Amino acid sequence: MSDPRPSPFADGVPVARAEGIARDRRPGAAAQSPDTRLAIDIRELVAHGKTELARDRFGELVALHQRRAMRIAYQYLHDAADADEVVQDAFVKVFSHIDTYRETWPFEVWFTRILINGCLDRRKARARRARWFASTDTGHPPEDARPAFGATPQIDPEARLLARERRARLAAAIDRLDGRQRTIFMLSHYGDCTPREVSAMIGLKESTVRVHLFRATRKLRSLLGGRA
């Protein structure tokens, strides 16, 4: 079960990186990002019993973080259905535990931590299943290779095939990173988190995060031949 309680965050509040939020990464930027302020409002509404209104406001929060959350979850799990479920669970968990949110750290950090815990749980469950059940791989292309529901299929099959191969290589390379490096790389590169935010999420020193991030990138470049 994912722990919705985040680790204590160091002083200084980084600005939000969520989709659609103005990104200002300079020190001394606004004290609270829009999504953090929104989360505080929702918490107050829930505390005053205005759950309906809180739900409506929460929709705005979902819209702000959904794309980023999907990107992180999908890069972690490489399965559209699993990623979909994990993101949904994370948002529902955030709303259920919104009363435990404290504005001493940004909402993004809190939410991402919940999301990552969900992804890790899902990976563990998948590994357990893989130990006990035989593979049902029938040689069909993976789900991510198929066009999504409502998506416009690529017209050029060659470009589609090349993109699929490229992504498979990239996914294989990321899977070859060790667990900590992979998490740090995911959060930093796909989650748009600064090393400081990543250190708050996973409870490591910022300098350690930077070292892991550098090593992960170097390994990926060597595995992929310098090209993504």
Add this chain to the structure above:
Amino acid sequence: MFRAHHIHEERLFECYLTEREGASMEPLVAEHLADCPECAHRYADLQRFMDDLRKEADAELDEVFSAERRRAQQQQIAHRLEQVGHAARIISFPGHPPADHHALPRRQRVAPRWLAAAAAIGLIVGAGLGGVLFRDRPATPVQPPVMGNVGPIEPAFVETRASEPANDVDFLSELEIALERPYTPELVALDALTPHVREVRITRVSR
């Protein structure tokens, strides 16, 4: 910091992170990158690699999770949020009645008896009516074969063989017995004019 007058890889990566965060890199490093084409090339390679990774991830995300799917996900989340805070609904299973089922009103337990009584009465009435209506009826008449359901129709004389006169006699005897029944009065006159097969048979045997 510098290795053979070039910027170390780790330092270049730090510069990349700094620029990504929106800050400007150290003046000394920026000056070196401006003066050293090799380091500038390495830095450009690093930036391109990281940007390609990100573009690839975004393209994949857009392909797998279309706008419609994201909207559907938002609706699902909203639907699930409506259930948050509500107690789970317990559905009693028929095979496992609740512990206090003895306290239920007696009316609820009458239904199975009603059903059993109605079934028994229906059975008795049906059997009685069937006996009354079909007691004096002749045997079920021979239905003509349905063309669509049977195979090719073979002529009746195929079964009738000259070497088996006893079967013909039996058949005609049955026919006579059937004609003697009270429900065929129209054939009585014809029956009177026709010699009975069984009489002929008796005569033959007696001779």
